[in-house]
Amino acid sequence: MASRLTLLGEGAEAKIYLLEVFNTKLIVKHRISKPYRHPLFDKLFRERRTKTEARVLSKLYSSNLPVPAPLFVDPFNSIIIMEYVPGKKLSDMIYQLNKDVVNSIAYRLGEYVGKMHRLNIYHGDLTLANILYSKNIDRIFLIDFGLAGYSTDIEEYAIDIHLIERSINALAPELSKSFVESFWQGYMEGYGENAHEIKNRVHEIKMRGRYVEERLKKRLEHERYR
Amino acid sequence: MTIVIGIESTSHTFGVGIVQRNDYGIRILANEYSKYIPVRGGIHPREASLHHAREAPRVLKSALDKAGISIKDVDAIAVALGPGLGPCLRVGATLARFLSSYYSKPLIPVNHAVAHIEIGKFVARFTDPLVIYVSGGNTLVAIQRKKRYRVLGETLDIPLGNLLDTFAREVGLAPPYVVNGKHQVDICSEWGQSFIDLPYTVKGIDLSFSGLLTASLKYAEKIKAREELGDICLSLRETAFDMIVEVAERALLLTGKKEVLLVGGVASNNVLRQKLDTMAALHGARYEGTPPEVSGDNGAMIAYTGLLLYEHGTTIEPEKAFIKQRWRLDEVELPWLPD
Numbered sequence: 264m265a266s267r268l269t270l271l272g273e274g275a276e277a278k279i280y281l282l283e284v285f286n287t288k289l290i291v292k293h294r295i296s297k298p299y300r301h302p303l304f305d306k307l308f309r310e311r312r313t314k315t316e317a318r319v320l321s322k323l324y325s326s327n328l329p330v331p332a333p334l335f336v337d338p339f340n341s342i343i344i345m346e347y348v349p350g351k352k353l354s355d356m357i358y359q360l361n362k363d364v365v366n367s368i369a370y371r372l373g374e375y376v377g378k379m380h381r382l383n384i385y386h387g388d389l390t391l392a393n394i395l396y397s398k399n400i401d402r403i404f405l406i407d408f409g410l411a412g413y414s415t416d417i418e419e420y421a422i423d424i425h426l427i428e429r430s431i432n433a434l435a436p437e438l439s440k441s442f443v444e445s446f447w448q449g450y451m452e453g454y455g456e457n458a459h460e461i462k463n464r465v466h467e468i469k470m471r472g473r474y475v476e477e478r479l480k481k482r483l484e485h486e487r488y489r
Numbered sequence: 490m491t492i493v494i495g496i497e498s499t500s501h502t503f504g505v506g507i508v509q510r511n512d513y514g515i516r517i518l519a520n521e522y523s524k525y526i527p528v529r530g531g532i533h534p535r536e537a538s539l540h541h542a543r544e545a546p547r548v549l550k551s552a553l554d555k556a557g558i559s560i561k562d563v564d565a566i567a568v569a570l571g572p573g574l575g576p577c578l579r580v581g582a583t584l585a586r587f588l589s590s591y592y593s594k595p596l597i598p599v600n601h602a603v604a605h606i607e608i609g610k611f612v613a614r615f616t617d618p619l620v621i622y623v624s625g626g627n628t629l630v631a632i633q634r635k636k637r638y639r640v641l642g643e644t645l646d647i648p649l650g651n652l653l654d655t656f657a658r659e660v661g662l663a664p665p666y667v668v669n670g671k672h673q674v675d676i677c678s679e680w681g682q683s684f685i686d687l688p689y690t691v692k693g694i695d696l697s698f699s700g701l702l703t704a705s706l707k708y709a710e711k712i713k714a715r716e717e718l719g720d721i722c723l724s725l726r727e728t729a730f731d732m733i734v735e736v737a738e739r740a741l742l743l744t745g746k747k748e749v750l751l752v753g754g755v756a757s758n759n760v761l762r763q764k765l766d767t768m769a770a771l772h773g774a775r776y777e778g779t780p781p782e783v784s785g786d787n788g789a790m791i792a793y794t795g796l797l798l799y800e801h802g803t804t805i806e807p808e809k810a811f812i813k814q815r816w817r818l819d820e821v822e823l824p825w826l827p828d
Binding site: 273274275276297298299300301303304307308354387388389390392410422425426429430432433436468471 | 632634635639640641642645646683684686689691692693694695727728731734735738739741742743763764765767768771
């Protein structure tokens with residue numbers, strides 16, 4: 264049995280194994296204990312994240328969004344077994360893709376994220392490393408919902424988008440402008456009505472960052488014309 | 490041989506540092522400072538700037554004496570023009586503009602955040618680290634890319650140092666905020682026995698401390714015994730530090746860096762250092778903190794960064810050297826960073 268488990272990779276908080284049963288590929292996600300965390304906190308922490316992830320995955324999967332289907336959950340040992348989805352991390356391969364493909368990915372991503380937010384779910388860690396892309400079937404999958412949750416507060420949705428924008432900015436600044444534009448087109452489609460509210464909030468979050476020059480200017484203008 | 494003098498006055502510290510580049514490398518000749526310590530409450534910008542104006546000539550002279558040089562031997566004057574508190578920045582900028590025009594020395598504008606990172610890299614001998622910058626004014630994770638420090642994640646509201654200081658002040662532990670190199674929250678944590686579940690807010694590589702602060706203060710209102718305050722301090726510190734370490738870990742795996750560098754005022758905290766060291770070891774990365782002499786605000790880091798800028802030909806006319814209260818780390822292009 265153990266020989267059929269192969270370590271695929273290690274994320275920040277979990278080990279990911281590939282498991283083969285009856286010629287079916289499965290993914291086992293095991294949240295590991297961290298030596299730097301306070302022991303009492305560590306247990307609580309892993310249990311909570313495992314439960315949330317399973318709950319969110321099942322909701323998204325049943326709503327036809329491209330996420331792996333959760334098949335088995337053991338919160339006490341912080342294990343989730345889920346469907347295997349193909350693809351490589353977008354963060355590793357974005358440099359190899361041409362601009363049109365990147366824009367098409369961004370559009371679809373925007374659409375899926377919009378639909379997810381419509382279900383009152385936020386991802387909480389929406390970076391290029393948590394998006395898989397398979398060249399062969401030209402499909403993307405969203406993974407790693409450990410920081411996800413349910414909320415009706417548009418702040419959470421806006422933070423998702425803020426994170427993806429910053430992720431592309433940090434990893435591929437030259438692609439970021441057209442990526443963000445395509446993403447928003449898709450998002451408008453997926454989220455539907457009132458998507459501009461989220462767009463405004465994303466801008467607001469950016470202005471909230473430490474030492475943003477534009478923020479100061481805005482305030483000065485406001486005071487001047489009052 | 491090049492000698493650069495650096496002036497720091499962004500916040501509570503007025504500092505003057507002197508560095509020298511000769512054939513053997515770069516050496517810090519002097520690093521003198523005077524710290525403004527509020528009698529009660531937090532930093533009052535005007536009070537702090539008055540302190541700086543009072544102390545500036547003395548600190549400058551003692552730095553020159555320590556280095557054994559006169560101002561005429563200096564090749565360039567570097568000054569931290571931001572980000573920071575306006576009144577405080579103006580003291581350093583005024584002094585630097587005067588020195589530059591009176592002695593006809595080139596003036597070099599230095600970003601305070603860049604200086605923190607560069608001095609950390611210099612001391613640790615790192616070339617391409619994942620930077621964790623934690624201080625009273627900043628909490629962020631950054632990497633080098635395309636000639637700049639790119640911010641991967643940062644606090645969405647208050648910085649870590651601010652969280653610890655505000656809590657300590659509101660519950661009556663501070664000022665003084667730091668006693669014998671230990672923060673009041675750390676001292677208070679030693680009384681703690683049990684763990685309270687406090688808000689833990691990580692959003693990808695971003696984090697938020699304001700909910701944690703409010704919740705901790707609410708608990709603190711209800712306590713009856715000293716031990717209970719210890720529990721809150723312990724839980725607050727553990728939660729806040731675990732958040733930082735988790736964010737650092739995410740960034741480390743995202744970027745695959747092999748060096749982890751902790752810089753900024755809170756970098757002198759032993760508990761945080763240990764946690765980050767443990768985390769880096771898990772992923773086979775080297776960890777280095779910044780020694781206390783150069784982790785807090787100081788003039789040497791401004792002088793060192795000024796030297797690098799000077800060697801790459803970055804100077805500014807004194808009449809154009811305005812202070813920048815808001816001057817983000819990622820706005821500054823640095824010629825020595827890789828593409």
